Amino acid sequence: MSKKNRIVIKVGTSTLTNELGNSDLRTVEQLALVLADIQNMGHEVILVSSGAIAIGAQKMHLAEKPKELRMKQAAAAVGQCENMFLYDKFFGYYNKTVAQILLNADDIIDEEKKENLVNTFETLLEQEVIPIVNENDSVSYTEIESEEKLFGDNDMLSAVVAVLCRADKLIILSDIDGFYDKDPRLSKTAKLISRIEAIDESTYKLAGGAGSRRGTGGMKTKLQAADTATAQGIDVIVTNGKNPRILYDIMSGKKVGTLFVAQK
Ligand code: ADP
Numbered sequence: 561m562s563k564k565n566r567i568v569i570k571v572g573t574s575t576l577t578n579e580l581g582n583s584d585l586r587t588v589e590q591l592a593l594v595l596a597d598i599q600n601m602g603h604e605v606i607l608v609s610s611g612a613i614a615i616g617a618q619k620m621h622l623a624e625k626p627k628e629l630r631m632k633q634a635a636a637a638v639g640q641c642e643n644m645f646l647y648d649k650f651f652g653y654y655n656k657t658v659a660q661i662l663l664n665a666d667d668i669i670d671e672e673k674k675e676n677l678v679n680t681f682e683t684l685l686e687q688e689v690i691p692i693v694n695e696n697d698s699v700s701y702t703e704i705e706s707e708e709k710l711f712g713d714n715d716m717l718s719a720v721v722a723v724l725c726r727a728d729k730l731i732i733l734s735d736i737d738g739f740y741d742k743d744p745r746l747s748k749t750a751k752l753i754s755r756i757e758a759i760d761e762s763t764y765k766l767a768g769g770a771g772s773r774r775g776t777g778g779m780k781t782k783l784q785a786a787d788t789a790t791a792q793g794i795d796v797i798v799t800n801g802k803n804p805r806i807l808y809d810i811m812s813g814k815k816v817g818t819l820f821v822a823q824k
C-alpha cells in the first residue's frame with residue numbers, strides 16, 4: 561500500500577443538494593461509499609460537510625431560503641440532524657462509524673479547547689471512526705450572517721481542521737471542476753488552471769464573487785482556505801464533487817481539478 565494519508569474532504573451545499581434544495585441522495589451515498597473505501601485502503605478520513613440550513617429549510621417546508629438569523633439557526637438545527645442521519649445510514653451500510661463535531665471560531669482560538677479538540681480528533685481516527693465536521697450554526701452567527709464570512713461556507717473551516725489535524729491533503733469538492741482563470745459561469749473562454757505553485761494577489765483577482773445560489777463561498781473563500789492550508793505544508797485540491805469517485809483518482813495520484821501546492 562502507498563503511504564497512509566490523513567485527508568480532509570470538504571463538501572459544499574451545492575454538492576449535497578439538488579436544484580430543488582433537497583438532499584442529493586445519490587451523491588451522498590456515493591460519497592459514503594468512496595470515503596469508506598478510502599478508509600479501507602488504510603487512510604484516515606475527515607469529512608467537513610455543510611448544507612444544514614438548506615436541508616433544514618426544506619424539511620421544515622419553508623417557502624423560501626430563510627433570511628432571518630433565528631430562522632436560519634433553527635433550520636440549521638433541523639438540517640444538521642437530517643444530514644447526520646443520512647451519513648450515519650449510508651456510512652453504516654459500509655460498516656463505518658461516523659461522529660459529529662460542531663465547531664465555532666472560539667473553539668479553535670482558545671488553547672485549552674483547541675487541545676481537547678485535537679485529542680478528540682486523534683482518538684476518533686485511532687478508533688477508525690470518520691469525524692464529520694460542521695460549524696455550529698445554531699449557536700454562532702459569524703458564518704451565516706457576516707459579510708466577510710469567517711469560515712466561508714466551511715471552506716476556511718476545512719482548512720483550519722486540516723491544519724489542526726496535520727492532514728496530508730485537503731480536498732475541496734465544489735460544483736465546478738476546479739479553479740479557472742475567470743468565472744466559467746460568466747465566460748465561455750475560461751480555462752482550468754491545473755496547478756498553482758503559490759497564491760498571491762493576482763490569483764485572488766481571478767476569483768469572482770460568491771458562487772451558486774445554493775453554495776455561498778464562491779472561489780474566494782476556497783482560495784483563502786488553500787492559502788491557509790498550503791502555508792502549513794498541506795496540498796489542497798479543488799475539484800467537482802458531483803462524482804465522488806473522482807477521489808479514487810486523487811488518491812492514486814492522477815491530476816484532477818486544481819492542485820494548490822504545499823509551501824513547505
Ligand atoms: P460550493 O457550494 O461548492 O462551495 P460555491 O458556489 O460557493 O460552491 O463556489 C463555486 C462557484 O464559484 C462556481 O460555481 C463559480 O461560479 C464561482 N467562481 C468564481 N470565480 C471562479 C473561478 N475563477 N474559477 C472557478 N469558479 C469560480
